[in-house]
Amino acid sequence: MTPVIAAHGLTKRFGELVAVDGIDFEVAPGESFGLLGPNGAGKSTTMRMVGAVSTRSGGELRVLDLDPETHGPEIRSQLGVVPQEDNLDTELTVRDNLLVYGRYFGLPRRVCAERADELLEFAQLTEKAKVKTDDLSGGMKRRLTIARALINDPRILMLDEPTTGLDPQARHVLWDRLFRLKERGTTLVVTTHYMDEAEQLCDRLVVVDHGRIMAEGSPAELIRRYSTREVVELRFGSSRNAEAAERMAGVTERVEVLPDRVLLYADDGEAVVEKVLALGLEPTTSLVRRSSLEDVFLRLTGRSLIE
Known part of the structure; x- marks a missing residue:
């Protein structure tokens, strides 16, 4: 057509x-x-x-x-x-x-x-x-x-x-x-x-x-192309997120540190949470969700505010 x-x-x-x-x-x-x-x-x-x-x-x-x-x-x-x-x-x-x-x-x-x-x-x-x-x-x-x-x-x-x-x-x-x-x-x-x-x-x-x-x-x-099937969101506190992310570096291929939380991209979110706990890390909150178009958008365009 x-x-x-x-x-x-x-x-x-x-x-x-x-x-x-x-x-x-x-x-x-x-x-x-x-x-x-x-x-x-x-x-x-x-x-x-x-x-x-x-x-x-x-x-x-x-x-x-x-x-x-x-x-x-x-x-x-x-x-x-x-x-x-x-x-x-x-x-x-x-x-x-x-x-x-x-x-x-x-x-x-x-x-x-x-x-x-x-x-x-x-x-x-x-x-x-x-x-x-x-x-x-x-x-x-x-x-x-x-x-x-x-x-x-x-x-x-x-x-x-x-x-x-x-x-x-x-x-x-x-x-x-x-x-x-x-x-x-x-x-x-x-x-x-x-x-x-x-x-x-x-x-x-x-x-x-x-x-x-x-x-x-x-x-x-x-x-499918730019993200994983699931995303794990972990909160350790703004002063501890970066340190926790360093210890989780080998848990999954991609780890992203944000001011309020750490994102781990994986195909099996629950398995990632178990690995994190096995490292002795105890997040204050944890969430496993499916990957979304917003994850793709932010990966491609960045998280900084454009005016």
Whole structure:
């Protein structure tokens, strides 16, 4: 199948700053594709180029088999965009937000009305149709923003940090709506800081850092490639963690010291705990958990805060 998005050597410069540094990736029709990376990694810049609102500095980019620099309006007419911050019209009602936005795409009033009603039901907002947007909760506003992005029946839905600031219940409701879109065959392109969200939503993803792709694959593939089956978290106290880690150096292949705990990466966490106890070490707390995408992300991009 022809990819709906194909980037080869894609580059974006802002003066001396190289925000996107020659990346290659493709997105298949109906795929849920994720862009992961710390702040300043180049995720949002890449999304703007794909969305045909920012020109590239180099490389090739095709969206829906069109060049965004020469066919911007045609591409944008087939995209749905959910920005990082909700930009709803707070003076309008929930339903009117959908109707007005649909008219921007040149849709007839009757079509806008039909789609608005369908999308209100999809977003579980039918009972709020006549309520002013400013009176909605954060989760409801986020669902309305997604519903609005679907008014033109887009082939690609682009979501930039879709659940930032939402409580767990609202996040799960939103995930359910996105799962339904995947089942309908809508292509999703997602940036997120939540690793559990990437594991839940993405069929495949790339980890980006300093404008370059560090790794690519499904969440399960990346965990197998860059981590172990399990991770043991041990706490000895901030003043003793480093010393304890030195004594555990031969217990498993990889040991990582953090300010508040020591991480040991292994395929059998319980066996590692037994070895630690056999050394005469007594952690104040111990936890054996499965390895996650967050372990992969931090290994590839580091733990230092990037501003």
